[in-house]
Amino acid sequence: MTKIAVIPDVQFRPGDNPDFLRKIGLYLEEKEPDVIVCIGDFADMPSLSSYDVGKKSFEGRRYRHDIEATKMAMVTLLQPLKERRLRDREGHRARYVPRMVLTLGNHEARITRAVNSDAKLDGTIGISDLEFEKDWEVYPFLEPVVIEGVAFCHYFTSGLLGRPCTSAQAQLTRKHMSCVAGHQQGLQIATGHRADGKRLTSIIAGSCYRHSEDYLGPQGNNHWRGMLMLHACKDGEFDPMFVSLDYLDQKYGK
Numbered sequence: 001m002t003k004i005a006v007i008p009d010v011q012f013r014p015g016d017n018p019d020f021l022r023k024i025g026l027y028l029e030e031k032e033p034d035v036i037v038c039i040g041d042f043a044d045m046p047s048l049s050s051y052d053v054g055k056k057s058f059e060g061r062r063y064r065h066d067i068e069a070t071k072m073a074m075v076t077l078l079q080p081l082k083e084r085r086l087r088d089r090e091g092h093r094a095r096y097v098p099r100m101v102l103t104l105g106n107h108e109a110r111i112t113r114a115v116n117s118d119a120k121l122d123g124t125i126g127i128s129d130l131e132f133e134k135d136w137e138v139y140p141f142l143e144p145v146v147i148e149g150v151a152f153c154h155y156f157t158s159g160l161l162g163r164p165c166t167s168a169q170a171q172l173t174r175k176h177m178s179c180v181a182g183h184q185q186g187l188q189i190a191t192g193h194r195a196d197g198k199r200l201t202s203i204i205a206g207s208c209y210r211h212s213e214d215y216l217g218p219q220g221n222n223h224w225r226g227m228l229m230l231h232a233c234k235d236g237e238f239d240p241m242f243v244s245l246d247y248l249d250q251k252y253g254k
Contacts, residue, residue: 002148004238005033005098006228008182008208009041011107012073014065020210021073023248024227025080029096033229035147036098039182040105040154041206043070043130048110067129078135101145102136105154105182109141149236151175155183155204165204172202178236182206185213186223187242199237203228210245 005028010021028036047061081096088095108127115121132138139145142162144153155164156171156179164181165171168188171179180203188204207225226244 001232001234002035003031003033004035004037004147004150004230004233005031006152006180006205006230007036007038007042007077008205008227009039009105009107010073010208011041011044011211012070012209013044013046013211014069016069016073016209016211018073018076020208020245020248021077022079023245023252024208025077026252027227027243027248028098029080029084031229032096033098036100037145037147037152037180038100038102038136039152039180039205040103040141041107041182042074042102042105042132043067043108045070045107045110048114063125070130074132074135100136101139101147101152102132103139103143103145103152103154104132104141106141112141148233148238150178150180150230150233150238152180155181168202168204171204172200175202176200178202178238180205180228180230187226189240194236198235201238201240203240205242208245 007024012018043066045066047063047066085095085097104127108130111125111127111129115125142153142155142157144151144156156175157163158165158170158174164183165174168190171181172190172192178201182205184204184206186207190202192200194200205228207223208227209225224244226242226247229241229243230238231241232239
């Protein structure tokens, strides 16, 4: 049976400390999932935020800095896996090479929206600047990918207007299959059954970062942060395990 690791929204931005990503990389190297899914919003892209334009906090933001920070964060995450491959090759052992899947999120889609809003940017900036395709199978924003009967997407829409499902239960009701999404902070889970008795599981987990979001305030920033391991995945069934960033700190040291 397949073991799938899921990395929720990292939303990495210039100035963030990437050490938590190194610990995730160490955990992945140790546990050897068959598939690693990055659920989107790995990049934050604050320079392209339409919500902060005109605010004092917007001053000094640069697209180039966002791209450089994201690429550095990805190198940090994947370094333990690449070091493992080098050790395997030098030791003449079978190399651990998981399938790597990345579904783009709305923060990466800020790049596409910026180009669509200003034709002068066409050909000067693009999603390819992030260089995700060097290491990942990259799926467009809102295009689900199904692995072992489980659908993965940055978020699942709830109707014709394309708005995200607001709860794990709504996601299960709308999509009628096991689904894993990011986008919303915190952690939600809902379960159900198909007519043949197979178990369905819906998860929304959208926070795999250490920073706080100003717009959420002191109470809103108290949400769960971490990654997921989906064990024994087959035909839409799996056993979920939640791996918090606090646990990774305890395991690999602060």
